[in-house]
Amino acid sequence: MNLHDIILGSGHDAAAAAIKAVLLFLCAIVVLRLTERRTLAELAPFDWVAAVAVGAIVGRTATAADTSWLTGAVALTALMVAHTVVARLRFLPVVRRVVDPPLLVLVRDGQVNRRNLRRCGLTNEDLAAILRQQGHLNIGDVHLAIFETKGRVSVLGTP
16 A cells, blocks of 8 residues: 555545445434434433444444445434433433432532532532632522532522
């Protein structure tokens, strides 16, 4: 194999990769459109895994000479069906406990729960920045700060 082939490859392979990438992109749009809006709108852990897997399938299928568009489309569709099934099964408490992380109270009546803060991987400085972003300059003015299942922090001021 010469340097030209290593760098540029063949025009046929490049054209095939471009065609597969466009077709997979269109397939992903259709599959994501047919599934629930939450599919990739807000990334819970299982949503994030689905997003990464979609990217891996699209990228691998588009650039692999030994993988057909049909194989990628079937894998993509199977992944999105599995994602939708898990999203629906989350209505069962036993599945929800496995799939969704629990809510964690970070601040209650101005007092920081340091254990929960550590469990979330947040420092005091991270918490202070989050509170400032939501308009709370003084932690004593915070009634509740809750680490939500989707990784965001909800803050309620004192009543």
